[in-house]
Amino acid sequence: MEQVNKYLSAAASAATVSAFLKALNNGDFEGAGELMDENVRFEGVLGSVEGRDEYVRQMSKMKLRYHVKKLLYDEDSVSVLYEIDMGGKNVLTAGWYEVHDGKITHIRVIFDPRPVLS
Structure with missing residues (x-):
């Protein structure tokens, strides 16, 4: 039964991230915010953000x-x-998205920034 619970938890985490990205694509920033923990941390190549409200604002x-x-x-x-x-x-x-209790708690993003800096 433990294996089944892990699979269900993993599938739920994937569904949360998929719904989050879909909301961002649709401009539904309130909906995206609902899928994030209030204290979410974002770490990216060009900066970092602490907190759901600031992340959604940016x-x-x-x-x-x-x-x-x-x-x-x-x-x-x-x-x-x-x-x-x-x-x-x-x-x-x-x-890389970390999800706990159905909410995104940490986002790490990596990419080559040269195309957007030129």
Whole structure:
């Protein structure tokens, strides 16, 4: 039974991250925020953010578009390989999302920033 519970937890974590990315793509920043822990931490190549409200505020200004290529998950972690449309430039990106109790608690994103800095 423990194995079944781990699988269900992993699938739920993947569903949370998928719904989060869909909400961002649809400009539903309130809906995206509901899937995040209040104290979420974001760490990226160009900066970091502490807290759901600040993350949502910044994301609403950027209006990025996520094109998911691959999503891998286990119980509390979801890794996503996606192309992100950053101002008309598609940038291959890897994201690592930690999910606890149905909420995203930590996001780490890596990509080569040269296309968006030039």
